[in-house]
Amino acid sequence: MLKQKISQVPKSKISQTLRSWLPILQANIEDLKENLDQFSQENPFLSVKDSIQTCANGKNYFDSFYKHNVNSALVDSKGIAKKSVYELLNEQILPPLFPTSKSQELAKKIIECLNEEGYFEYDKNILKEYSLEELERVRLRFRFLDPVGVGSKDYKEAFLFALDNMQLDEKLDEFCRVLIMNFENIQKYTKEPLYKEALGVIKRFSTPPFLEYFEDSRVIVPDIFVYKEEGEIKVKINDDYYPEISIQTDGLEHDFLSHYIKEAKNLVDALAMRKATLYKIGLMIVEYQYDFFMGKEIKPMTFKDLALDLGRNASTISRAVANKYLSCERGLIPLRDFFSFALDEEGETSNVGVKEFIVNLVKNENHNKPLSDSKILDLIKKQFHIDIGRRTITKYRKHLNIASSTDRKKLYELEG
Numbered sequence: 001m002l003k004q005k006i007s008q009v010p011k012s013k014i015s016q017t018l019r020s021w022l023p024i025l026q027a028n029i030e031d032l033k034e035n036l037d038q039f040s041q042e043n044p045f046l047s048v049k050d051s052i053q054t055c056a057n058g059k060n061y062f063d064s065f066y067k068h069n070v071n072s073a074l075v076d077s078k079g080i081a082k083k084s085v086y087e088l089l090n091e092q093i094l095p096p097l098f099p100t101s102k103s104q105e106l107a108k109k110i111i112e113c114l115n116e117e118g119y120f121e122y123d124k125n126i127l128k129e130y131s132l133e134e135l136e137r138v139r140l141r142f143r144f145l146d147p148v149g150v151g152s153k154d155y156k157e158a159f160l161f162a163l164d165n166m167q168l169d170e171k172l173d174e175f176c177r178v179l180i181m182n183f184e185n186i187q188k189y190t191k192e193p194l195y196k197e198a199l200g201v202i203k204r205f206s207t208p209p210f211l212e213y214f215e216d217s218r219v220i221v222p223d224i225f226v227y228k229e230e231g232e233i234k235v236k237i238n239d240d241y242y243p244e245i246s247i248q249t250d251g252l253e254h255d256f257l258s259h260y261i262k263e264a265k266n267l268v269d270a271l272a273m274r275k276a277t278l279y280k281i282g283l284m285i286v287e288y289q290y291d292f293f294m295g296k297e298i299k300p301m302t303f304k305d306l307a308l309d310l311g312r313n314a315s316t317i318s319r320a321v322a323n324k325y326l327s328c329e330r331g332l333i334p335l336r337d338f339f340s341f342a343l344d345e346e347g348e349t350s351n352v353g354v355k356e357f358i359v360n361l362v363k364n365e366n367h368n369k370p371l372s373d374s375k376i377l378d379l380i381k382k383q384f385h386i387d388i389g390r391r392t393i394t395k396y397r398k399h400l401n402i403a404s405s406t407d408r409k410k411l412y413e414l415e416g
Contacts (some may be wrong), residue, residue, distance in 0.1 A: 023035055024036070024267075024270045024271060024274050025270075025273070025274050025277060025316075025319060025320050026319045026320070026322055026323075027323075028223070028322075028323040028324055029221050029222075029223050029238065029241050029242075029324070030220075030221055032241075032242065032243060033048060033050060033243040036048045036243055036245065036267070036271075039263075039267055043260050043263055043264055043267075044260065045247055045248055045257070045260050045261055045264050046245065046246075046247060046260075046263075046264045046267065047245070047246045047247075047248060048243050048244070048245055049243060049244045049246075050243055050244075084213075085118070085147070085210055085213040086111060086114075088146070089111050089114075089145060089150065090108060090111060092145050092146065093107045093108055093111075097141050097144060097145075098138070098141065103138050106130055106134065106135065106138045107138055107141070107142075109126050109127055109130070110127075110135070110138065110139055110142065110151060112126050113126055113127065114150065114151065114210075116210065117208035117209065117210050117211075118147065118149065118150045118151075118152075118158075118208050118209030118210035118211075118213075119151075119152060119153060119154060119158070119208060119209070120139060120142075120151050120152065120153055139151055142161070143160075143161035143164050143165070144164075144165070147206070147209045147210065147212065147213070148161060148162045148165060148205070148206070148209065149161045149162055149205070149206070149207060149208070149209035150209040150210070151209075152209065155183075155207045155208065156180050156181060156183060158205070158207045158208065158209055159180045159183075159202060159205050159207065160177065160180060162204075162205040163176055163177065163180070163201075166201070168201065171194065172194055172197060172198060172201070175192065175194045175195075175198045176198045176201050176202060179195075179198050179199070179202060180202065183410075184410070186410060186413070186414070187410070187413070199414065202414065203414060220325050220332055221238065221241055221325075222238055222324075222325040222326055222327035222332060223237065223238055223278055223324040223325060223326070223335075224236070224237060224238065224278060224279075224281075224282040224324070224325075224326040224327070224335070225237075225238060225326075225327050225328070226282065226285075226286060226293060226326060226327070226328040227328065227329070228329070233286055233290070233293055235279065235282040235283050235286060237275050237278055237279050237282070239275060242271065242275070243271075245264075245267060245268050245271060247261070247264045247265065247268065277310075277312075277320050278320065278324070280310055281306060281310075281317065281320060281321065281335070282326065284306050284309055284310065285306075285326065285335070285338050288301045288305065288306075288338075289301065289338055292330075292338075293328060293329075293330070295330075297352075297353045297356065298337065298338060298352045298353060301338060301339055302314075302339060303315075303317040303318050303321075303339055321335035321336055321339070322336070326338075337352060351396070353384075354380060354384065354386075354388075354396065355396050355399070355400060357379075357380060357383060357384075358376060358380075358393070358396055358397060358400060358402070359400060359402075361376055361379060362402055362408070365408075367409075367412035368409075368412075369409075370405040370406075370408040370409050370412070371405060372405045373390050373393045373394050373397065373404075373405070374390055376393050376397075377389075377390050377393045380393070
């Protein structure tokens, strides 16, 4: 079991710091410096700098930790500087495809309107200077850009963009377009002579357009490390990525400056408080979820459970874990995932455990006969002996971004 004690910081100072600098506690580690910069711009005595500190062995802790973990290959691959998909797109905004400065300017505005999947979403604030006609004229040229399908409005148009880049027999091309436009009813065309060939063409297309860039865009820096050392589970805050705050008063002691100096010192305290709070939360997560770190399931645990032990209120704990991650041997896990409620009277089955069960069911289901929500419910009741409704299963499935059994069957058929 965890061999560390949790030291209490005086409650009055914690409360004052949290009230004054709550945004610092709530910010994720990547946005922390930007958040601190807002304070430094208003305070002439405050300086905030990026800092990646090193350990005694000359390597920062983040690197040394991952060199001995299963995810090291992934982390090493991220160490190579790569251009973002947006940079690659901007490099393609050139003549002859975009011959005029106006068309190039509009094309770059369109890039600003791409969502995280690479689809175009109209933004009147960005595109207010352009008519819909000229917008469409330039947007449709995106069909010739890489990644294929970028700038399309939905998956159907992305397929059509991809088709425009292929040289197919006229009849096959025409039938591919029919399948694409009627994709939700694709099963009606299974007896058509060109069905298999057309489906083979469509299978080559990758959607959404930014699919291969998703992993690059999801490089996440964890706030907390949990690792095993000499048989013990240990917790460490990732302070390699914490900005450095310095106060420079140059010996000045005027009364009108006291407010700024006090504010700067409070900010230093707030950053230290953020580390201390997250460290304590990390310790408590390990205490409550010890079995998880030994390979078992997450147990029911609420914000209130930690709030009582830490002498804080549940809303403070909720803010503290928002948008933050813990890294351990089992992967990179959002802190919120450790907080779940019990679905049984004994408090042994959590909603997270049921969701994991649903994921595994769908992963291993018969592609010719996907499991309906009612069937999933029957299997859950048999496995966990809990009483929940079908609507709850539907809600969990949607939360997990799992399509309905009908839609999954169409997707399986497309995948072959």
